Amino acid sequence: MSTARRGGVGTPLKYLALLGYLVFLAFPLAWLASTALKTPREMASLDPTWIPRHPTLANFAEAFREQNLTQSAGNSLLVALTAAVLTVLLALPAAYALVRFRSVLNKLALAWVLVSQVFPFILVIIPLFMILKQLDLVNTRGGLILVYLTFNLPFALWMLQGYVRGVPKELEEAASVDGAGRLRVLRTVVAPLLAPGVVATFLFAFISSWNEFMFALVLLKDPDLATLPLTLVRFTGADGVARLGPLAAAALLATIPSLALFAVIQRRLTAGLLAGAVKG
Amino acid sequence: MQRRTLLAVVPAALVAAGTAGCSSGSSDGPVTLRFLSLAWQKESIAANKKLVAEWNKKNPKIQVKYVQGSWDNVHDQLVTAFEGGDAPDVIHDESPDIAGFAAQNYLQDLTDLLPSALKNDISAQSWDTVKFAGGGIYGVPFLQESQIFVANRKLLQQAKVRIPTVDAPWTWDEYAEVCRKLTVKGKQYGVAWPLSAPVNKVLNLSLNFDGTFFGTSGGKTTVHVGDNEKQVLRRIHDQLWVDHSADPATVGMKGADPLPAFFAGKYAMVPAGVYFRQQVVQGAPKGFDWVTIPPLKGTSQHQGATSQTLSIPADGKNQKQAMQFISFLLNGPNQATLALGDWLVPTSKEAAKDPRLTTTKDDWNVATASQQNLVVAPYLKVDGFDEWKTKVATPAMQQYFNNKISLDALATKLVKDGNEVLKRYQK
Numbered sequence: 001m002s003t004a005r006r007g008g009v010g011t012p013l014k015y016l017a018l019l020g021y022l023v024f025l026a027f028p029l030a031w032l033a034s035t036a037l038k039t040p041r042e043m044a045s046l047d048p049t050w051i052p053r054h055p056t057l058a059n060f061a062e063a064f065r066e067q068n069l070t071q072s073a074g075n076s077l078l079v080a081l082t083a084a085v086l087t088v089l090l091a092l093p094a095a096y097a098l099v100r101f102r103s104v105l106n107k108l109a110l111a112w113v114l115v116s117q118v119f120p121f122i123l124v125i126i127p128l129f130m131i132l133k134q135l136d137l138v139n140t141r142g143g144l145i146l147v148y149l150t151f152n153l154p155f156a157l158w159m160l161q162g163y164v165r166g167v168p169k170e171l172e173e174a175a176s177v178d179g180a181g182r183l184r185v186l187r188t189v190v191a192p193l194l195a196p197g198v199v200a201t202f203l204f205a206f207i208s209s210w211n212e213f214m215f216a217l218v219l220l221k222d223p224d225l226a227t228l229p230l231t232l233v234r235f236t237g238a239d240g241v242a243r244l245g246p247l248a249a250a251a252l253l254a255t256i257p258s259l260a261l262f263a264v265i266q267r268r269l270t271a272g273l274l275a276g277a278v279k280g
Numbered sequence: 281m282q283r284r285t286l287l288a289v290v291p292a293a294l295v296a297a298g299t300a301g302c303s304s305g306s307s308d309g310p311v312t313l314r315f316l317s318l319a320w321q322k323e324s325i326a327a328n329k330k331l332v333a334e335w336n337k338k339n340p341k342i343q344v345k346y347v348q349g350s351w352d353n354v355h356d357q358l359v360t361a362f363e364g365g366d367a368p369d370v371i372h373d374e375s376p377d378i379a380g381f382a383a384q385n386y387l388q389d390l391t392d393l394l395p396s397a398l399k400n401d402i403s404a405q406s407w408d409t410v411k412f413a414g415g416g417i418y419g420v421p422f423l424q425e426s427q428i429f430v431a432n433r434k435l436l437q438q439a440k441v442r443i444p445t446v447d448a449p450w451t452w453d454e455y456a457e458v459c460r461k462l463t464v465k466g467k468q469y470g471v472a473w474p475l476s477a478p479v480n481k482v483l484n485l486s487l488n489f490d491g492t493f494f495g496t497s498g499g500k501t502t503v504h505v506g507d508n509e510k511q512v513l514r515r516i517h518d519q520l521w522v523d524h525s526a527d528p529a530t531v532g533m534k535g536a537d538p539l540p541a542f543f544a545g546k547y548a549m550v551p552a553g554v555y556f557r558q559q560v561v562q563g564a565p566k567g568f569d570w571v572t573i574p575p576l577k578g579t580s581q582h583q584g585a586t587s588q589t590l591s592i593p594a595d596g597k598n599q600k601q602a603m604q605f606i607s608f609l610l611n612g613p614n615q616a617t618l619a620l621g622d623w624l625v626p627t628s629k630e631a632a633k634d635p636r637l638t639t640t641k642d643d644w645n646v647a648t649a650s651q652q653n654l655v656v657a658p659y660l661k662v663d664g665f666d667e668w669k670t671k672v673a674t675p676a677m678q679q680y681f682n683n684k685i686s687l688d689a690l691a692t693k694l695v696k697d698g699n700e701v702l703k704r705y706q707k
Contacts, residue, residue, distance in 0.1 A: 044563030046540040066325060122356070129364045138366060214353075218360045221314065221368070223347050237320040238351035239477065240534050241559075 029255065035248035036060065043244055059245035060253075063235075069250055071224065072231040076210055077257065079141050079227060083148035084205035087156045088198055090149070095160035096190070100169070109161075113154040121214050129218055139221045147219065148209040156201045163197025164190075199265050207258055228254045310341040311598050313605060316349045316368035318588075321558065324621030331617065335608055342601045344370075362386040367593035369602045375409040375419065375586040375660060382418040383663075388592045389416035393603045401612060406627035408656035409587040419589030422610045423624040425553040426650035427485055427583055429455075429471070429573035430560050435462055435548040436571070446649040449574045449581060452488065452515055459525035462548040470525040472547040473516055474533035478677045479669045481551075483659055484585070486512045488578030492658040493694075494665075500706050501662050503698035505691035511578060513680065514687055521683045531681050539563055549573065554647040558623040561642055572643035575653050583650075584657030587627060625651040664705030672697045 030050070035043065037055045063069060098106050128147065129138065137143030167190055175185045213229040220226060232254060235247035319328045325348070332346045347368060349357060355377055361367040362381070373381075381387050394417065399407075406421040436443055439461045444450045450458065459470025475481070483493055491509035494501055519526035527547065530538050535552060536559050542550050543565055550556070560570055575581045590610065592602045608614065612630025616637055619626040625648055626632055637648045659665045676693040679685045685693075 040562045041565055044539050044543055044559075045565075046544040046546075062322070066322065125356075126360055126363045129360050133364050133366065138364070214356070217353055217357050221347065221366070223345075233350040233352065234320060234348050236350060236352060241536055243320070243322070 029252075032248050032252050032255075035244055036252045038245065040245060059249035063246040063250040063253075066246065067231045067234055067250065068223075068226075069228075069231060069253065072226050072228045073254070073257070075141065075225055076227040076229075076254075079144050079148065080206050080209035082141075083145045083152060083209040084202050086145065086149045087152040087205035088202050091153055091156040091160050091201060092194070092198065095157050095164050096186075098157070099161055099164040109157065113158045116151075116154040125214065125218055128215075132219065138219055139225065141225060144216060144219050144227075147215050148205075148212065151215075152205040152208055156205055159201050159204065160194075160197055163194055163200075166197075167193045203261065203265065206261065210258060310343050311601050312343045312345055313369035313598055313602055314347055315344050315370040315605070316347050316354075316372055318349050318351050318354060318372045319618075319621065320348075320350065321622055324618065327617045327621035331609055331614055335605060339604075342598075342604065344605055358386075362593065365595055367596070369592065369596050369598055370605060371591045371593065372588065373419070373591060374588050375421065376666075378410065378419050378589055378591055379412050379660060381591075382412040382416065385413075385594055387418045388594045388596060388599055389413075389418060390420065390592065390603070391417050393592070393599060394420070395603070395607050398607050398610060401630055402610075402627045403629060403651075405585070405655050406587055409585060409660060410589055412661070419587075419591040420606055420610055421587030421589055421627045422615055423588040423619060423622055424585050424627060424651060424654055425555060425624055426575055426585065426647070426654055427481065427551060428554055428556075428575060428647065428650060429549045429551050430542075430556055431549040431571050431573050432542065432545065432547075433569040433571045435468070435545065439548075443571060444573055446574050446646055449577050451577045452511075455576050456515065456519065456523065456525070459519060459549070460523055463523070463525040465524075468545065469527040469547050471519060471527075471549045471551065472530040472533075472538035472542065473520065473526050473551060473681075474535055474537055475516075475531045475678070475681050476534050477674065478681060479673045480584075480657075480659075482512055482516070482677060484583050484657060485576075487582040487584050487655060487658075488512065488576060488580060490579060490582075494658050494662050501664075501702055503668070503695045503702065505694050510687055510691065513677070513690065517681060517683070517687070520681060528682075531678075543568060554625060554650065555623040557642055557647065572646040574646050575650050581653040582655050583653050584659070585654035586657055586660060588622075588624070623647075625654075627651075662702070664702045667705075668698045668701045672701060 034050055034052060036059050037052045037057070039052075039054055039056055039058070042049075042053060094109075098109050132138050132143045132147070135143070137146060171189055171193075172185050175189045176182075180188065211229060212227075213233070216227045216230050217233075220230065228250075232247065232250050235250065236242040315332065317325075317328050319325045329346055332344050336343050349372070354373060358367065358371065358373070358377075358381065362384075367386070371387075378387060398420065402421060406424065407417065409424075410417055410419040410421050412418055431443075433443070436458075439458070441458045441461055442450075442454075444454075462468065462470035483491075486493065486509055489508045489511035491506075491511060493503060493505065493509050495504050496502075516526070520528050520531065527538075530547075535556065538547055538550050539559060541547055543563065554572075557572060564570065575583055590606045592599050592606075596602060609618075610628065612628050613634065615626045615628040616631040616634035619631060620636055626637065631637065632648055632651060636644070638645050659669075662668075673694055676685070676690050676697075680687065680690040
């Protein structure tokens with residue numbers, strides 16, 4: 001356990017730096033919110049303001065009226081949640097096995113993780129499309145989930161390995177000496193200690209899938225299946241011209257689930273990230 | 281063994297749960313066409329959806345499913361769809377993009393599918409924008425964009441300059457003189473040229489002086505930059521750096537970026553495509569009085585044009601039905617509706633006569649009349665143009681418009697480096 005030092009000249013400066021960093025991080029979101037509440041006239045003003053002079057919800061109404069945002073959000077939620085759950089379910093036992101049963105596989109797994117991150121999406125997208133077409137999985141949420149799972153898995157595995165290494169093997173041995181079977185050891189000793197790591201990995205997989213655009217664009221043909229990123233891009237035109245009001249309103253709404261998820265599991269996430277970092 | 285089975289089955293079951301009820305499936309009933317539309321403006325989306333609904337009501341055996349795409353990603357989306365044999369039945373795109381797809385045999389030559397009414401209603405110059413690969417027609421052109429200026433009428437009136445009309449346009453010399461009059465040192469510029477993507481704009485406008493930039497001889501296409509090609513380049517440059525009637529700060533800007541300063545009276549004019557009027561109508565402060573300046577005249581008012589297009593994939597299973605739908609969507613009245621929605625000019629002769637497109641409201645009369653000046657952009661038929669544009673012309677023109685190199689140095693780069701690029705594309 002550590003004790004925090006209090007007082008001194010450094011502390012206010014640290015808080016000031018922290019405040020500055022928070023402002024820096026919050027700036028895009030705050031500007032997004034401000035834009036979402038402005039009229040087109042105010043957006044084209046040479047004198048931009050943080051607080052809209054004539055706040056309006058018209059952009060939100062327009063975004064909902066023109067695009068099926070609710071349905072897209074539902075699609076995104078289903079795809080991202082399923083992909084995240086599957087990623088954790090597959091990566092967790094794999095990470096445990098790679099850490100506890102050391103073999104040449106460990107190095108291969110690490111190589112796999114690194115190699116999988118090297119290929120640009122655009123290089124694999126056509127072969128992937130054709131494979132999924134053979135499997136009749138194009139234009140289905142299942143196909144998209146499978147793709148997200150495939151692309152999330154290597155990094156998730158790498159992340160979870162760090163957390164598994166952080167769990168002392170002696171704890172498992174002690175439980176075994178006390179008569180617990182392997183499954184019971186995993187359930188009652190290992191699983192609770194890995195919970196923060198699982199949460200962090202789940203969140204990584206969820207956000208990666210929630211934000212992904214290119215695969216969804218290529219694989220989903222039916223507008224009823226569109227995920228949120230596909231719907232958001234419909235507010236942009238050629239040459240970078242966009243309908244900023246509805247786009248900002250829709251983008252703001254699209255960030256809410258991620259923010260809510262962060263808010264709910266923030267404590268566990270912080271613990272998980274620290275555990276992985278210190279003991280990895 | 282059981283554990284292994286469980287590990288395999290659980291993910292599969294979850295994937296199946298995600299899949300359940302969401303595959304598009306097929307039916308033995310009426311034909312269903314997928315129509316990939318790139319409409320993105322509010323009015324345009326509404327117009328497209330309305331016309332699709334109208335078609336579906338009248339044609340129960342040929343149903344159309346409206347699928348909205350986006351201009352930024354349509355190329356990647358289509359490449360994958362073509363390669364995978366799963367392209368939409370009706371594809372909205374633009375002529376520069378379909379040139380490549382036509383060369384790769386992804387698109388159907390529509391020559392034998394086109395009904396004569398549709399063929400005759402669209403002007404010959406518009407058809408030229410979609411003829412590729414041995415003269416085949418690979419799309420139906422329906423919307424085009426001409427280059428105009430949007431001006432602050434009050435500032436023009438204060439400067440006591442003649443406001444041009446369709447019948448009496450400004451010449452480039454007159455325009456330059458007006459810009460000088462409209463410039464008040466340190467306070468106001470005659471014009472703002474947003475030139476972050478200068479190539480197409482310069483090439484399209486250079487036809488005012490017969491500047492084509494490309495020539496083909498003996499089957500080989502090469503770049504040439506002579507006096508004709510230098511005219512527009514020099515005139516824009518001189519406004520920026522000799523007359524100081526154009527603000528150099530806007531050189532790095534994109535199309536709509538100067539709008540706030542235009543509304544604030546800092547710029548008297550902004551050059552743009554005709555669609556720009558929509559941005560002005562939507563964003564202008566109350567009481568802001570604006571006017572559309574018709575295309576300028578050099579030796580002619582000709583401008584290079586490309587077209588928005590509707591195409592049919594070469595392996596499309598319902599090509600006849602797709603063409604029936606296209607014919608409906610692009611008939612005179614419907615094309616006028618689409619043009620209104622996108623604030624562009626129609627290729628249909630009948631649509632051009634539609635009262636909604638000849639009204640003085642929002643200067644539709646000026647915009648629609650400008651279509652007569654459009655001719656096929658010479659670069660449209662040049663293999664390797666995209667690479668020339670990206671690697672050679674864009675950086676070189678940006679240097680020139682930033683006053684970093686001379687016009688002769690620019691010409692040398694465009695020709696010498698450009699021909700190296702084009703050489704690789706010669707068959």
